[in-house]
Amino acid sequence: MIKKIIKYLYNNLKGIKVDFNSKIPLNIIVKDKDSRYPVSIVNSTFNNTSFGLGCKLNNCLCLGEVQLGRFVSIFGPGTVLSAIKGHIKIGSFCSIGQNVSIQESYHNYNNVSSYLIGKNILKDNDSDDFISKGNIIIEEDVWIGSNSIILSGVRIGRGSVIAAGSIVTKNVPRYSIYGGNPAKEIKKRFENSKIDIIEQSKWWEWEVNKIIENKDFFYNKSNIN
Template structure:
């Protein structure tokens, strides 16, 4: 039992708007999990254009888990976008070199850390993820959302700024899903239990747990 070729760029026959990102991204500071895809009718191979202000000298990473679905125009704003708002001017003098390098010491607007997207996350069209954000497993980010705060697992967030709309399931179900972490199973096992994973029968999910 198996799914699509994990090494393929375009895993769907005759469809060239959707690609497996792990086989496309080349920036070592962008980490992509297995089977995560990006859908873009213009050019899905140019995903890295959506990772903005991502400068090597800062060293922050974008980490995206397995089995994520990322829609067109989703943008990730990285730490290089931050300006120092505590100084008298926000202009980044130090970045231009020469005698202006004396401004490097006060250049940073605050390092927010890596941006980390969990597993089985769906990010809708034109959403924007701000620097250092952590999005939990199974979360959904609605179209046009600007995510400015960390997102809990299995929650739905929407708006500008993004706010919690609701959780996808009861806490018992969330606890089970967080514990089994199905995305870490081998692909044969995932394939076997697709009928359970793509349904919403909590009894079937509990039976799956008992059978393990």
């Protein structure tokens, strides 16, 4: 219990609000600090994750190298991000729902057995147990609905929405709504003229105070229409 209390206090001093049920390393990296927007971690486990300002994570599991931008929201239960051969990078202002699986690697079915022989029996370097099509990159302001699966080597473009229950096997263009198994484009979120305005603004790079000052921009009350 004393060790848990020390770890709890240590993390809070670093700008992280973490509960006693979470398992995170002491060398956790928080890229930015602002007392108004601490990183909040509840009932979650991480081993090599870096966090941007204001991230909120609840009931999720991150394995391997996972990079989170500012204000990323991941709410489980059942949400798993797993990177074994490469990494997973999630841009700022992304929202990820319950039971989402983001898998950068998968079992090496080219071996004699697809079972994890190296890890579980040979006690050898288990990297040969897995193969990968590449890193997973999720750009800024992406919303991934519950029960979706994002597979190896996929890039999801900025501003996109992945409908609940989708399986994403290929790249998703920016500002698209994708859904289904395999996921296909349903429609664009906005007309090209509006997308151009959003892209030119680069609002995802704004400081917090600038975001607050431009409230109308985010509620379509400015000249974005």
